[in-house]
Amino acid sequence: MTAMSPAPETIVPEPEEGQPKVRDLRSWLPTIRDTVVAILLALLVGAFLIAISDDDVIEALDNLFTYPGSFGVYAGDVLRYSAEAVLEAYAALVDGAVGSGSSLRRTLERSAPLICAGLGVTIAFRAGLFNIGATGQMLVGALAAGYVGFTYDLPPGVHLLAAIGAGLVASMLWGGIVGVLKAQTGAHEVITTIMLNQVARFTVLYFLAKESFQRPGSDNLLSPAVADNATYPSVFGLHIGIPLALLAAVGVWWLLERSRLGFEMRAVGANPDASRTAGMSIAKVYIATMTIAGLLSGLAITMTLLGLQQSVTDQVVGSVGFDAITVALLGRATPLGTVLAGLLFGALSAGGLGMQTSAGVPPELIQVVQALIVLFVAAPALIRGLGRIRRRQKTATEAKGATA
């Protein structure tokens, strides 16, 4: 399965260096348009799901089929109730995401791990690797950071650094295994990361059953929360993990665009054979990439553990590890894109909670919408087929085909 690396035209943005600023922005327009259309389409499907699961709509539909004679009356009912249900749900979504100070805070808190883990997937994409392993990397990171966080009693600052360090190192090693296997044996990273995710889950379960990981007085597989000294300090009610996530994005941007290693990563991602011919060590790049990807995943889990003081369970990662992939795809494997996509998904996740509490729509709807967004984003041809803006686009793809 050597050819499963993401198709370059869907991932890597248009070349942007050495061009005037205006054209630079214009080259992003199709990407932005495709993304917005994808989001709208996904929300449309979501609206359909909300509508058909609304009690009033179901009743009206029942009537519609029972009394086809009064089609006009009941069809109107169906439309009216659908519109009401959808509007109520999406209003709750927006309100839950950005409606108040506390919902905004929740959005940011949920975005931070998504951004970090998404960066881990992004950086792997650029080196031509598909890192599905964020979940596993985060789980072992949680185990290590949590253990240091709740077992030892260290002075403030030192304790935080020790916990972060432990988490990062564990995640780096877990990610690094994938790089080493890929470099030394050619084992495909998609398979090894999927498998290592499961191995990590059982490793966590194994340790959680141990005495030293048990929360005293609890029968569940649940660790104690980390000590206060090991948590991220808060500024304006937000823990400093959030600015840290943005710093990480800047770091990844610098690494990819300005450093030698980043150049090698992009080169290997574009064409491993040419890079080898040019004298680069593919093995080194694969190992370095996956190690850094692991590090970013580790940073992501510290947001949850040390930022929100959640305890270690096998569910601590939640869907973040998975959403990281979608965030990176939506962000077109660029650091800026990943940050924006992470914010969007954080907002959707926080808004989903609001939708559940005030409109009674299950939060799983958000999962469906997120999956659809990525599906539509990954198929730009589909979106263009739906839109009317085909002519200019066509010439662009023809030009690409001619050079390829």
Added chain:
Amino acid sequence: MTDVLDTPTTAAPEPQVRDRADVRRQVKLVVVLALVLLAEVWFKLQIDDPTVYQLFKGARSKDNLPVEFDGTAVSWIAVALTAVALLLAVVNRYPRGWAGVLIAVVVGIGFYGAFLMWAYADPSGTFAPAMTNPIPGTIRIATALVFGALAGVLCERAGVVNIAIEGQFISGAFFGSVFSSFAFVSLGAIPVFWCPVFGLLGGILAGMGVAAMLAFFALRYHVDQVVVGVVLVAFGYGITSFLLGQIPDGREDQFNNPELLQAVDIPVLVDIPYLGTALFGQNLLVYLAYLSVPAVWFLLFQTRWGLRVRSVGEHPKAADTVGIAVNRTRWQAVLLGGLFAGLGGASFTLSTGAFDKEMTAGLGFISLAAVIMGRWHPVYAALAALMFGFLRNLKDQLSILDEKVPGDLLSALPYLATIIAVAGFVGRVRAPAADGQPYQKTD
């Protein structure tokens, strides 16, 4: 493990000049067998009181109580068998081909025996647990895995990577339950026995629906197949959980209380001691799984359609040149795979009960692992699925002995085995050449 693909070299009985691959094979064998031997000796030495109890025949009842026996012999026989195999490997006389596989299986069974003797001896509590027959549980778990593995083999042989087996499972499980419940409650015309069969239809439709999405995005729009697969798993989890939450209170009977598949005894065969009930006293789905494996093998390797499928998976351009419609063939293979994956998904609900959120718990990924372990071959993949089912069942059986055997680490074994397999430590594992590559006709 021996590499069955290496048979041509058996022609030379004693190679004069040994190539590096041959030496490497011997080293691997010696190391693995030595480790097995060490473990078996260690198991034996750990046992204080070799008395163990077994209940291999039937369920525990007043007339069928666990039988006590002495495990010493089992432990030593295992050690002896492994020692013989090790000796053969050391002098480089370990046979190749089927004889080698047979020896490996015998050593494996011996290891399993020695392990069980150690695990069940010296129980920590006052109550001594009895060993039970591993076959019923293995079959129960492996049914879904076999179907999933067949789905994976069909897709990947046609050059479409199918990460979405898990998504097909979860959708198949949900709609299997819904169709079966609905048939029972609302379609009075259907006899009770056929309600779960109607459920199977629901599972098939759901599995094929997800397969159609995979094919639509991967084949028509050339979206990266791994991306589609990953997204479809998330989509499957999301949509089934969402729909489950939408079933109104009090109407669970109508939508999520499936009528289960009845066990059907196959006459004569069911009376075989120890194996009969486990293998031939099962429900329709299990028999379908038995039949599907040779059927898929026949389809892939003995029919014209199978040749086409394999050719579009290996070299789509060449296939196109000789007039095979590449994408149409791929569509067919993916949809047929969806049928099998849907059946596998349906087995989660129609063999056990109501649908629950995320109830497939990553078994779809084990199916994927079985595809790789089975080297993209339907029969080997089914055997790998059977082995993973066995391991999972072993973990369930040993859960009462958690002090001695860390069940969670045992659960991780299939995944570790897969990593070892793709890393090339057990023979050559090669995917179809065009696996994952979209095909676009160029003028």
